[in-house]
Amino acid sequence: MNVHAPVESESDERSLVILAVLALLVGGVAGVVGALFRLALQQADRLRDLVVVWAQGRALLGFLIVVLLCALAALVARWMVRRFSPHASGSGIPHVEAVLRGEAPPAPFILLPVKFVGGCLAIGAGLALGREGPSVQMGAVIGHLTGGAFRRSWADCRALLAAGAGAGLATAFNAPMAGAVFVLEELVQKFEQRIALAALAASSTAIAVAHLLLGDSPDFLLPPLDYPPPVIGPLFFIMGAAMGFFGVLYNRFLLATLSAFERLRLPGEAKAALTGAAVGALAWFSPRLVGGGDGLTLAALAGWQDIFILPFVLSLRFGLGGASYAAGAPGGLFAPMLALGAQAGLFFGVAFGLLLPGVDIQPQAFAVVGMTAFFTGVVRAPLTGIVLVTEMTGGVTMLLPMLAACFTAMLAPTLLGSAPIYESLRDRLAPATSKN
Known part of the structure; x- marks a missing residue:
């Protein structure tokens, strides 16, 4: 576990202000990364659909091309995980929880490109996987690296890691409050004031930035529903x-x-x-x-x-x-x-x-x-x-x-x-x- 020591002793008020400012920064960066990831996945899905439509007009040859391309994309995604960042396998949320509990070391920077590119390959290939796991783990890495870059204590790095994870979820589903609630209810499973403050700050800036790239409409537009009798x-x-x-x-x-x-x-x-x-x-x-x-x-x-x-x-x-x-x-x-x-x-x-x-x-x-x-x-x-x-x-x-x-x-x-x-x-x- 990497433990960062502050440059000098700080008052609680000054420490809290610095944490809040860094959480805003973490949220903004996580929002950009998460929004770009969503845009990349949209393009990957469109590309897959175009390839399938093209292949369906070529009988057996088209079928084999689609099967081979999907197999190759999944293979490369899995190879990237094994070769560069084993922590990038699967969702990443269990690893984030383990880090917050002190049961695993934080993931290094290399996880970011592996998770981004590997996620695009795997989900773009059609595997039934979600965008939120990579977004949460990438946000957590951004939070921890930011804390380390500014030489914050482990307590602050932990808060920023959790806040970055929440910002990732908020961006993945255009749901800022859910990102903050997820941090407290699932990741740390208790109310911690500093983490709550950091999570709210990060989710707010993540969504503000993501809206510039993705728009502000809800992910699923519903027809009007009546109150159930x-x-x-x-x-x-x-x-x-x-x-x-x-x-x-x-x-x-x-x-x-x-x-x-x-x-x-x-x-x-x-x-x-x-x-x-x-x-x-x-x-x-x-x-x-x-x-x-x-x-x-x-x-x-x-x-x-x-x-x-x-x-x-x-x-x-x-x-x-x-x-x-x-x-x-x-x-x-x-x-x-x-x-x-x-x-x-x-x-x-x-x-x-x-x-x-x-x-x-x-x-x-x-x-x-x-x-x-x-x-x-x-x-x-x-x-x-x-x-x-x-x-x-x-x-x-x-x-x-x-x-x-x-x-x-x-x-x-x-x-x-x-x-x-x-x-x-x-x-x-x-x-x-x-x-x-």
Whole structure:
């Protein structure tokens, strides 16, 4: 662990002011990096779609080209991780949490280009990974390096690291309050005044800078939703409990997939290439089903209601998410989780509408609430989930149903003794790192 000593003793007030100023700086830099990462991912997704459209007109040759390109992109992403920065594997959030707890050393500067380029390659290849994990970890590295450059104490470096991570999440989803809440609820799991101040400062400047590059519209524009009538209130409790069990299943499947990939006697690059090839084959047949899942989330929030297709899409994305994460390339879990939650919530909304034809049910409302409930069941961070989805959709009419669903989504896995996903991944971090 790198410990930085201040140049001279400082008063608490002066130290706090310096921390606040540095947090504003960290947020601005993290906002630029996060916004550029989002723009690069948008271009990578467009390029993949263009290649698939071109290849679909060339029969078997086109199919092979798409499969080989996706396999190569995943392979290079995994090679960059192994060769230059093992900490860049996967989401990066478990590593950030381990650093904040003093269980792992901070990542060096090299993680930034590896996470940026590797994330573009992996997510651009169509792996079901999210942009938020790389953004959070890159923001954390920026925060720690800034603290070190200004010779701050470890306490200040830790606060800046956490603040940079929150700024990364804020930029990834255009959700500044969610970034700050995420720092306190998930990363440090307690209220620390200096970290709270730094997180708010960093998230505010990150979003201010990101808006200049990305615009200020919410990520998901919803059709107008009515306040749900009281008669359907119990349905949100029921769906929340189901989402809690679904979250337990998701966590166990993800961990089992990671273990299965570790048992494969193949180099890491070969595993990533095989995963990329499988994703490429799927992309050739159905481009909408690959990638982070934003398109699927938008479709669910718009009320796409084929109840016979939804279970198939859910199952496929469920398996694809586990395999993509186990490949070891840079990429997060949030965006795929939100897509699964929206689809599952829409399924519940359509099913409830068919079972209760006399009740006014908007399936899209269940899609919105499903995002928060499934996130809560997996991560066990309900406040982050509620604030995140509210900011991403720009609507507050679902706040009460979200609270109800998150209550039972939190209760079910807690009673089952299932650990939150990032706690489980953090426990695996040391042995996984030693193998790279």
